[in-house]
Structure formats: C-alpha cells, structure tokens
Amino acid sequence: MGEGLGGTVVYRIHFTLEDLARTRVAEPPPLLELSAALRTLREPGHPVRFGAWRHAVRDALDPRARMVLELVPPGGWAPTFLTSSAHGSAQELLERVRATPRAVVRADLAHVAEWQPLPRWAHRLPEDAALLGRLCDALEHVHAVLLAPYWAHVTAVAGTDRGLRTRQAVGGGMDRMLASLQPRRIRWNPPVLEIAMLSGFDGDLHLGGRGLLLVPSVFGAAAPAVDIDAEPQPVLRYPAGTEQSPGPLPGAAAPSGSVPGRARSPLASLLGRTRAAVLSAIAENPGCSTKELAALLGIAPPSASEHATTLREARLIDTVRDRNTVLHSPTALGITLLDHEPGPHRAGAGTRGA
Numbered sequence: 001m002g003e004g005l006g007g008t009v010v011y012r013i014h015f016t017l018e019d020l021a022r023t024r025v026a027e028p029p030p031l032l033e034l035s036a037a038l039r040t041l042r043e044p045g046h047p048v049r050f051g052a053w054r055h056a057v058r059d060a061l062d063p064r065a066r067m068v069l070e071l072v073p074p075g076g077w078a079p080t081f082l083t084s085s086a087h088g089s090a091q092e093l094l095e096r097v098r099a100t101p102r103a104v105v106r107a108d109l110a111h112v113a114e115w116q117p118l119p120r121w122a123h124r125l126p127e128d129a130a131l132l133g134r135l136c137d138a139l140e141h142v143h144a145v146l147l148a149p150y151w152a153h154v155t156a157v158a159g160t161d162r163g164l165r166t167r168q169a170v171g172g173g174m175d176r177m178l179a180s181l182q183p184r185r186i187r188w189n190p191p192v193l194e195i196a197m198l199s200g201f202d203g204d205l206h207l208g209g210r211g212l213l214l215v216p217s218v219f220g221a222a223a224p225a226v227d228i229d230a231e232p233q234p235v236l237r238y239p240a241g242t243e244q245s246p247g248p249l250p251g252a253a254a255p256s257g258s259v260p261g262r263a264r265s266p267l268a269s270l271l272g273r274t275r276a277a278v279l280s281a282i283a284e285n286p287g288c289s290t291k292e293l294a295a296l297l298g299i300a301p302p303s304a305s306e307h308a309t310t311l312r313e314a315r316l317i318d319t320v321r322d323r324n325t326v327l328h329s330p331t332a333l334g335i336t337l338l339d340h341e342p343g344p345h346r347a348g349a350g351t352r353g354a
Helices: 017-022 030-041 047-060 065-071 091-097 102-113 120-124 131-147 148-179 266-271 273-284 290-297 301-313 333-339
Strands: 011-014 188-189 192-195 203-206 213-217 226-227 237-240 317-322 325-330
Touching: 011 065, 030 091, 030 131, 030 203, 030 213, 030 237, 047 131, 065 120, 065 131, 091 131, 131 192, 148 213, 148 273, 148 290, 148 317, 266 273, 273 290, 273 301, 273 325, 273 333, 290 301, 290 325, 301 317, 301 325, 325 333
Parallel strands: 011 203, 213 237
Antiparallel strands: 011 192, 188 192, 226 237, 317 325
C-alpha cells in the first residue's frame, strides 16, 4: 500500500508533461453531482451547509427513491450508468440512462458486485425492462427533489471555484492549482497527485497523455472521488469553494441577487437591503471575487467593494488576496446570522472515493 498525507493510504494519479497540458476544470456533470448529493443526504457531516437541505428533501422523497438509495449507497461503489460523469442537460442524461444497453447494465452491476453485495432485486435489472423502467422513474424523482431546485446554486459556486483555479494556474502554474485543490485530502507531489479517499482505496492511475478532468462539487464536500473509466479522460471530483468557510446551501433556488421586490426581511432591516444581499451572495458563492460579486448582484464593483469592506469590518466575511484579486467568504458569524434568517437563504458515484 502507498502512504502519503501523514501516513494515510492514498490513491495516486501519475502525470506526464502531456497530461498537465491536457488537464482542465469543468462544470459539474449532473449525474455525478446527483450521486454526491445521494451520499451527502445520508451523511451527518456539514450540518450548517446541508442541514436544512437534508430536512427538506427527506420530507419530499417518496417510496420510489428506495431503489436509487440502495444502488448508490453512502459508501462504496455505484453503477456507472447511474452516476455517469458525462456532460449535458439533466434531461438528456436521464434519457440516456433509460437507453442504456442491457450489456452495459449487466457489466456495471457485475463490477459493483465484485466489491459489495447488490440488492436482491438488482440482479434482475438487465433482463427485466419494466424493473429498469421503474429504476429510471425513481432516478428522475430523486433528481427532481435533491438536485434540480439547487442547480443554479451548484453552477454558481462551481463557476466561482473554476475562476479561482484559472487564476491560480495563470499566476502560479499547474503546480499551484493542483496543490490547492483540497490540501487536507489532496497533495501534489510532482509528478504524482496523492488522494486520501474516505474508502481507503489504494492504487495507481497512469493518465497516459489523456490528462485529468477536474470537477468542483458542491455536494461532494466531504472528500474527493475519482472516476477512472470516464471518457475521454478520467475525472477527479473535489469539494468546491473554501474548506475553511463553506457557505450554507440555500433552501430554494432563488438567485442571490433577487432582493429587489421582496418584503423587507429582518436581516435587510439590520444591514440594509443591498448589504444583506451581498452577505447572502458571498455565503452562496464562497471564494468569489469583488468583480464576480458585483456581477451576481447587478451592482457596480466599487459598490460591491464598499459593502464587502463593511461586512469584513463587522466580522461577517473574510477577505483574502490571491495575487491581484480579492476573494470573499463568509465567517462562522456570518453563517450564523444567515441561519436565523427566514426564507430562501436559511442554512441548513461509478466513482471511487465514497
């Protein structure tokens, strides 16, 4: 077994110069992010970020969800055809699941069975079209409850993270970007990326010139995960945003800047409507720059900077400088203040790494 990260067993991804040139950061694939949400639903961690979300979605799930929950367990392996890292709209990908050839379903289930027991009913999936149809119905239901209402938030946070990674790569090269993905669990030991996964999985992946697709994840907050079979290149899913100050998941998919026209909330009465919107936007998009913050809210960058300065002086946000860019994240005090705010801003994988 290979050890790194303070003696922890790690999975190792080996890079060549060609791999570094072909490594990029992409938006979260919907089914991959859904698999992370399914696991996060049944984990106790990150109560500020996911507590309200867990409560809301548990109440909304119906008995159909059981089939998906049994095939995507809290830990271990899940069939790749359900947790694909392919990109596309959620509807397109869900239709692709329905059209999965029987041979692929059979092979995916056989691979999972090598590592852990399958539900008894799952053995009939490759031959029982009606049963597979019910599983696909269940997957659509789970997606509609767990992920669809929060997708705008997921893409906004991932977009902010991608911007940060781009600045790191431009300012410090791939060395700097790979070294900062998640220092607690991911270490760049050139030319090897060492990953301490919750499963304790140990192994080596030689990219062979394909490069690595890096995917920031909102729901995969606990640990990274690797999809070694993804095409055209393997995928590493890592937690988006700053580990130190993760923002709470909003209770609804309302845009961060949708303050005008709403009834005046207690938080807006305390801070002022625009400043309350700034705090909410930073909490929902941790690590955002002043320019990105202004774009989210539709205000001028100097105004965004002024409001952020006031919030920082009140210890509601932290600000760090990344070269020539200023990045904002909520403090624990800021999150606590939002936790007590009624309405949408209350806080609450065929992959290896669960």
